[in-house]
Amino acid sequence: MRPRVGARALDIGCGLGAYAAALAGLGYDTLAVDWADAAVSAARDRYADVEPRLRVRRLDFEDADEVAARLPRAGFDLVTMRLVLAFMADKRAVAMGVPPARAKPRAWGRVRGLLAPGGAWVVTTPLVERLPQERQYIGVTAEDVAVVTEGWGRGEWYDLDAGGVRCFVLRV
Numbered sequence: 001m002r003p004r005v006g007a008r009a010l011d012i013g014c015g016l017g018a019y020a021a022a023l024a025g026l027g028y029d030t031l032a033v034d035w036a037d038a039a040v041s042a043a044r045d046r047y048a049d050v051e052p053r054l055r056v057r058r059l060d061f062e063d064a065d066e067v068a069a070r071l072p073r074a075g076f077d078l079v080t081m082r083l084v085l086a087f088m089a090d091k092r093a094v095a096m097g098v099p100p101a102r103a104k105p106r107a108w109g110r111v112r113g114l115l116a117p118g119g120a121w122v123v124t125t126p127l128v129e130r131l132p133q134e135r136q137y138i139g140v141t142a143e144d145v146a147v148v149t150e151g152w153g154r155g156e157w158y159d160l161d162a163g164g165v166r167c168f169v170l171r172v
């Protein structure tokens with residue numbers, strides 16, 4: 001289904017930009033961010049022809065102050081994170097039982113603040129239990145999922161393949 005005219009998407013941890021470019025191709029006015037300079041330049045080079053519908057910026061989504069200063073509150077209809085959540089310090093903090101800092105929402109709380117009413121967060125992530133031991137660091141546990149999905153109004157999930165990559169669609 002095509003988005004409505006003017007719908008805005010944010011792709012967090014865009015890497016080389018293929019997913020963000022696909023969103024732009026669907027019609028989203030898309031902002032792609034990554035904390036790695038190399039990823040930002042590669043995505044810009046690869047998809048220069050998709051500008052201005054796709055813009056790529058350097059941004060560390062771990063940095064709550066930077067997120068608040070540079071991204072518009074309630075400014076996106078869709079926020080995506082593909083193969084990124086497991087690398088976030090906030091996710092590791094949950095695994096280690098570290099409580100959240102006061103007044104600084106964790107990554108998923110920051111995503112909620114960026115979504116316009118009716119917006120969705122689409123998180124694609126491997127599940128730990130389906131990964132071989134040596135690659136489990138790139139996955140999430142059932143406990144991680146319970147913490148990350150808490151407080152969202154509605155949610156669905158889909159298994160994308162037999163390898164255990166799951167896609168969660170969460171709405172405020």
Ligand SMILES: C[S@@+](CC[C@H](N)C(=O)[O-])C[C@H]1O[C@@H](n2cnc3c(N)ncnc32)[C@H](O)[C@@H]1O
Pocket residue numbers: 012013014015016017018019033034035036039059060061062063081082083084087088
């Ligand atoms: C496995 S790659 C996935 C790239 C892309 N989403 C895809 O599906 O092809 C993870 C990406 O997340 C980025 N990343 C990790 N932590 C980040 C953070 N705190 N802020 C922004 N980007 C981050 C990394 O630089 C890397 O490009």
